[in-house]
Amino acid sequence: MRRKKRDFIFTKKVHPLPAIMGTILGVICLLSWAYAVISSYLSGGVIPARYGVAGALCTIYALVGLILGVYSLRLQDIYRLFPILAVVLNLLALLVGGFLLWIPT
Numbered sequence: 819m820r821r822k823k824r825d826f827i828f829t830k831k832v833h834p835l836p837a838i839m840g841t842i843l844g845v846i847c848l849l850s851w852a853y854a855v856i857s858s859y860l861s862g863g864v865i866p867a868r869y870g871v872a873g874a875l876c877t878i879y880a881l882v883g884l885i886l887g888v889y890s891l892r893l894q895d896i897y898r899l900f901p902i903l904a905v906v907l908n909l910l911a912l913l914v915g916g917f918l919l920w921i922p923t
Contacts, residue, residue, distance in 0.1 A: 830895055837890035837900035843883030844907025847876040851914050877915050883908040 854869045887904030890896065 831897050833900050834890040834893050834896050836886040837904045840883040840886035840890065840904030841900050841907060843879045844904055844911055847880045847883070847911035848907060848914070850876050851911065873915060876911060880908045880911040880915065
């Protein structure tokens with residue numbers, strides 16, 4: 819028999835809050851890196867010290883976001899969108915930071 823369109827499938831799956839926080843941290847990191855790179859390009863390569871502090875904070879945020887994403891991947895009965903998104907965004911932020919540190923050498 820075919821199911822009707824009005825039938826609902828109820829589930830106990832949830833979006834884990836640590837993964838949502840990890841995703842937000844990843845987005846903040848990537849936007850901060852983008853702002854620092856664009857504004858230093860527009861100022862002719864002169865980088866104020868506050869961009870270095872922002873880069874260090876981005877690295878810390880990305881590490882915390884990565885830990886939250888990996889932690890939430892191990893939880894049971896969850897939707898996996900935000901944990902995977904958190905891991906990918908924070909790994910990307912760490913790679914961008916590493917690339918920016920590697921460029922001058």
